[in-house]
Structure formats: C-alpha cells, structure tokens
Amino acid sequence: MxxxxxxxxxxxxxxxxxxxxxxxxxxxxxxxxxxxxxxxxxxxxxxxxxxxxxxxxxxxxxxxxxxxxxxxxxxxxxxxxxxxxxxxxxxxxxxxxxxxxxxxxxxxxxxxxxxxxxxxxxxxxxxxxxxxxxxxxxxxxxxxxxxxxxxxxxxxxxxxxxxxxxATHNLRALRLAADDGSAIPWAQDFDTWLKESLVNGTEPVRGLVTESNGLTV
Missing domain, CATH: 3.40.830.10 (LigB-like)
Incomplete structure (x- = not known):
C-alpha cells in the first residue's frame, strides 16, 4: 500500500x-x-x-x-x-x-x-x-x-x-500575492527545497527551516 x-x-x-x-x-x-x-x-x-x-x-x-x-x-x-x-x-x-x-x-x-x-x-x-x-x-x-x-x-x-x-500555508500572504497567480518567492524556494530533498533522499529537517512573513515551516 x-x-x-x-x-x-x-x-x-x-x-x-x-x-x-x-x-x-x-x-x-x-x-x-x-x-x-x-x-x-x-x-x-x-x-x-x-x-x-x-x-x-x-x-x-x-x-x-x-x-x-x-x-x-x-x-x-x-x-x-x-x-x-x-x-x-x-x-x-x-x-x-x-x-x-x-x-x-x-x-x-x-x-x-x-x-x-x-x-x-x-x-x-x-x-x-x-x-x-x-x-x-x-x-x-x-x-x-x-x-x-x-x-x-x-x-x-x-x-x-x-x-x-x-507545503506552505499563509492565507494573509496569499491574499496579497501577485494577480498573475505566480508563487510567492519564499514559498517557491521552500517548495523547490522540499521536492529536491524528497527526490534525493536528503536527511530529515533537524529543527525549523525558516520563518518568514508569519509562516514557520
């Protein structure tokens, strides 16, 4: 399964x-x-x-x-x-x-x-x-x-x-995002890091990764 x-x-x-x-x-x-x-x-x-x-x-x-x-x-x-x-x-x-x-x-x-x-x-x-x-x-x-x-x-x-x-969650930032639907840079950065970590088998996060715009991940 x-x-x-x-x-x-x-x-x-x-x-x-x-x-x-x-x-x-x-x-x-x-x-x-x-x-x-x-x-x-x-x-x-x-x-x-x-x-x-x-x-x-x-x-x-x-x-x-x-x-x-x-x-x-x-x-x-x-x-x-x-x-x-x-x-x-x-x-x-x-x-x-x-x-x-x-x-x-x-x-x-x-x-x-x-x-x-x-x-x-x-x-x-x-x-x-x-x-x-x-x-x-x-x-x-x-x-x-x-x-x-x-x-x-x-x-x-x-x-x-x-x-x-x-992967990230900040509704306040989402409401202030660009009208063209593009991802907020810090969210895109984290999403890229997450994908590469999963694909490459990187060790799990040991602590908080980042804190930005009211979001902690």
Whole structure:
C-alpha cells in the first residue's frame, strides 16, 4: 500500500468544479490508485495537539466545518465514513512502541476539512473506515519523520496513509500575492527545497527551516 501527501487547497475544493485538483481527486480510484484500502489513516495539518492523538470513533465520523465565511452549501456537505477504532488503537500501539509514550485517544472528534474534503472526492461512497492522527507543531521535522517510520508497518496491513495539508500555508500572504497567480518567492524556494530533498533522499529537517512573513515551516 502506497503512502500519499495531498495538498487539499482551499475548502472550496468541495464545491468548485473549476479547480483542477478537484478533477484529479475525483479520478483517484480510476487513474491514480485502483487498489481499495482496508482503512484510511489521515494526518491533517488542521489537527494540532501537544501530544499525538487519534480519533477513536466506533460509529460514523462527523464532519468538522473548520472554516469561516465560505458559501452556505459547503456547510451542508456530509461525509459519513465509518470510524476506524481498531486502526486508531493500532496507530497508538505502533507509536507507543516507538517511544511516543503519551498518545491520546479522542472519542468525540470528527474529520476536519483536511480529511473529509479530499476523501469525499476520492472515495465518495464513504464506505471505508477512516481514522485521523494529529500533528505536533511544537515539534520539528525529525520528530514527525520518526512518527512516519513508526507507522510504516500499516502499509503492509492494507492501510492507506494520507498526509493532507500544504507545503506552505499563509492565507494573509496569499491574499496579497501577485494577480498573475505566480508563487510567492519564499514559498517557491521552500517548495523547490522540499521536492529536491524528497527526490534525493536528503536527511530529515533537524529543527525549523525558516520563518518568514508569519509562516514557520
């Protein structure tokens, strides 16, 4: 089972058919990844906690409308995917065994838009159990790299692991960006560094990479 990072873009991805990413995600099962996973683990940039947390949901996942000021139809969308409590406990087991001692269980939290927006396009049937794992923004790249290593056995257990977010994220800077759609220079620089690091197998980040325009990565 492969592992993917998806830039989920704006929440309007859920309704705006003019966005190319929307069509890419809707073609997921036919063109990108034809194998049906047993369950899905999403690590979203929109769930930040001090300690690793998994949502342990026995029934259907609720959706969290964690965005503001968008068109009303977006707040009426649903993605009733079943929870994945067994996967959640397996994630906790792997992390604890790898040295992440304080792994929390959240039995109430639903799926944030970093999870349900792309999944509603990728797997509209909402018939695959989904679990979320939080990120710790007070920790560095090495910490999360080691978290990924701990979760690697899930790939052999039929679990599709999806990282969902953006390489950079600064809405204030985006609103002030050039009208021609060109990337902000510091964002382009980081994106280039990230691509080269992944392609060339560079060692994980050991600390903060940069802090610019209110964005820390």
């Amino acid at each position: 492969d592992t993917f990072f998806i830039s989920h873009g704006s929440p309007t991805l859920s309704i705006d058919d003019s966005l190319p990413a929307r069509h890419f995600l809707k073609s997921w099962q036919q063109k990108i990844f034809t194998e049906k996973p047993k369950s899905i683990l999403v690590i979203s940039g929109h769930w930040e906690t001090n300690e690793p947390s998994v949502n342990v949901i026995s029934g259907l996942n609720d959706v969290i409308y964690d965005f503001y000021g968008f068109p009303k139809p977006m707040y009426e969308l649903k993605y009733p995917a079943p929870g994945a409590p067994e996967l959640a406990m397996r994630v906790k087991e792997l992390l604890v065994d790898a040295g992440f001692k304080n792994v929390k269980e959240d039995k109430a939290r639903g799926l944030d838009h970093g999870a349900w927006v792309p999944l509603m396009l990728m797997y509209p049937e909402a018939n695959i159990p989904v679990c979320q794992l939080s990120v710790q923004t007070n920790e560095n790249g090495t910490y999360h790299y080691n978290m990924g290593k701990a979760l690697a056995p899930l790939r052999e257990e039929g679990v599709l692991i999806i990282g969902s977010g953006s």
